[in-house]
Amino acid sequence: MIIAVTLTVLGLLLGIGLVQSYGLRLSGVLVVPLFAVYVLYDFLALPVFVLGTAAAYVGLTVLQQRTLLFGRQLLLASVAISMAVPLAVFGGLAAVGVPGLALSSFTFVGSILPGVAAYNYHQLDSERRREDVLVSGGALIGLVALGVSLVNITLTPTVRELTPPLLYASGSDIAVARGAEITTDPNLFIDASFGLILAVLLCGMLVSEGVYGRWGIRLNGIIALPLLALFALQSAAIVPLYIGGIAIVYALLTLVHRTTLLYGRVLLSTGLVISLLGAVPVAMVAPVDSAMHVFFTAILIGIGAYNLHRMPQKHRWTSIRLSAGAFAIFAIALRTTVAPGPNGLLVTHVPLQMSVLVVAIVAGGLTALRLEWLRSPDRVQQSMFRSRHT
Numbered sequence: 001m002i003i004a005v006t007l008t009v010l011g012l013l014l015g016i017g018l019v020q021s022y023g024l025r026l027s028g029v030l031v032v033p034l035f036a037v038y039v040l041y042d043f044l045a046l047p048v049f050v051l052g053t054a055a056a057y058v059g060l061t062v063l064q065q066r067t068l069l070f071g072r073q074l075l076l077a078s079v080a081i082s083m084a085v086p087l088a089v090f091g092g093l094a095a096v097g098v099p100g101l102a103l104s105s106f107t108f109v110g111s112i113l114p115g116v117a118a119y120n121y122h123q124l125d126s127e128r129r130r131e132d133v134l135v136s137g138g139a140l141i142g143l144v145a146l147g148v149s150l151v152n153i154t155l156t157p158t159v160r161e162l163t164p165p166l167l168y169a170s171g172s173d174i175a176v177a178r179g180a181e182i183t184t185d186p187n188l189f190i191d192a193s194f195g196l197i198l199a200v201l202l203c204g205m206l207v208s209e210g211v212y213g214r215w216g217i218r219l220n221g222i223i224a225l226p227l228l229a230l231f232a233l234q235s236a237a238i239v240p241l242y243i244g245g246i247a248i249v250y251a252l253l254t255l256v257h258r259t260t261l262l263y264g265r266v267l268l269s270t271g272l273v274i275s276l277l278g279a280v281p282v283a284m285v286a287p288v289d290s291a292m293h294v295f296f297t298a299i300l301i302g303i304g305a306y307n308l309h310r311m312p313q314k315h316r317w318t319s320i321r322l323s324a325g326a327f328a329i330f331a332i333a334l335r336t337t338v339a340p341g342p343n344g345l346l347v348t349h350v351p352l353q354m355s356v357l358v359v360a361i362v363a364g365g366l367t368a369l370r371l372e373w374l375r376s377p378d379r380v381q382q383s384m385f386r387s388r389h390t
Contacts, residue, residue, distance in 0.1 A: 001166040001283050001291035002159065003150050005276050005298075007040075007143050008033040012269045012276075014139055019265050025124070027117040027136040029268050030299065036143035038110045040151070040167055040174040044100070045107045048090060052082035052114030053121075060122045075119045076205045076222070082115030083108070083201070087194055104171075105190040106292065108197060112223065153180045163283045164291035189292050190230045192338045200226045200334065207326055215371040217315055220246075220304045220323040228300060229330035234341040235288045236353070238297050245282075245298070249275050249305035257309065267309070272302035287343070318367055325364015328357040 011033025018024040026032050038045040059081040063069050069077060087108065094101045117136075121129050151167050151174050159168050165182040168175045175181035190197060204226035208219045219225065231238045253271045256262060262270060279298035288294050311319060332354075335346045346353055 001163040001295055002280055003147065003168070004037045004166045004291075004295055005280055006150070007036050007147050008299075009273050009276055010146070011036065011139065011143055012273050016266050016269050018135065024128075024132050024135055025120050025265075026139060027132065028113070028120045029265055030272065031113050031117045031120075032136050032139045033143060034110065034113055034299075035140055036147060037167070038107060038113075039140075039144055040147045041172045042104060042107045043173045044090075044103065045110060048086045048103065048107055048111060049114045051089060052086045052111050053118050055085035056082040056115045056118035057121060060118060064122075072209065072222075074122070075116070076209065078119040078122075079112050079115030079205070079223075080202060082113075082118060083111045083198055086111050086114075087198065091194065103194065105192065105194070105197065108194050109190065109201075109227070112201070148174060148178070151175055151178050151180055153178065156180045156182060163280060164288075164294070166291040166295060169291070189234075189290065190338075191234065191341070192230065192334075196337060197230070200230065200330070204330070211322060211326075215368075215375065217319050217322060217371070218307065218311060219326060220307050220319060221300065224300045224304055225323060225327045226330050226334075228297070229327055229334050229345075230338070231293050231297060232331060232345040233334060233338050234344050235290065235293050236343060236345040236347070237287045238293055239345065241282065241286060241288070241294070242297055242301060242304075245275060245278065245301035246304050246308070248278070249301055250308050253305055253309045268303070268306045271306045271309075272299065275299070275302035275305070318371070321363045321367040323364075324360040325362075325367070328360040328364070332357055 008030075012029070015026045015029060015032070018026055035045075035049060038049070056078040060074055060078050063074065063077055087103065090101050090103050094103070121132065124132060147167065151172075156168060159165060160182050165175075165184055166172070168180060168182045169184050170176070170181045171184075172181065192200075201223050204223045207225075208222045211217055211219055228238065228242060249271055252274055253267060256270055257267060275298045276295075279294050283291060283294045286294060308316060308319070331345055340347050
């Protein structure tokens, strides 16, 4: 895991430098560094991501010309296209017997990234787009080359002692190719069908946008809640790790913002760097079965802490209650359809865990009822009347 964190942090720091110096997006805050990790772990990720980016970009062009979608709606559409098209193409080829084209759940979840990249490219004019693609490609090649050099048989004993393996794991293509794999238990990233994963993530997007459209409240991440629920079903320790991590990184981000006035992409990247670096010592002691879960939970923590920071203060606790309720609903619903891991949520200590989830649902439900009452026509008219006379 330490190699994956190193590559991702270096990519984030490179992105900070480029956006500060030249205004380049580098395809998105996380796109290039995570691309590098994915390509090293699963060589099939490269054609999957290229196809997903191209399909999403073409799809965005068509949608912008023929629909009234804009902003986050286009982003969500782009992500949906970038996940669906590679699944259809590579899944179809694998179904007819073409060898070596079976997607893993790890790579399939990562196909979110091409949608983000395509959306960012779509926001740029042609000249800036060309520059961004070229610089992103160069950065990706550099990070992949560095990753190849860091995954070798000489470092295997050291890495084995430091953190659970990710790029050194027996399922990692680069580790196998370099003869440096560390034998690990076959823990699953997400034990669910691709159709279910896609449906759950799309449902998460719809819930997030529905809450914002109805009440003007942002949940803590567009797809973070269903992803976190899927992770938690494999390892229940993910939940307290996420909650504690959010609190710590949020406090540090607030301090960084007040002392440096950093904001936007740079502050988001800073939060991700903090959460990823903090994940390394946590991975050494946390009772989590998979380094993948710790790594991606750290990413969700960085994004979630930034989302809380940029949220209006009056919305913050409301968002937390709604997010907790949504997570609990996702977790309980998925428990009926997904085979949990031996240390997963709702496997042991079921009464206690179910009680906590029910409390979260009740808190989220009461918050939703209050918001719905506040937006009733009579209340809206009274609020408008008061604003005119103050």
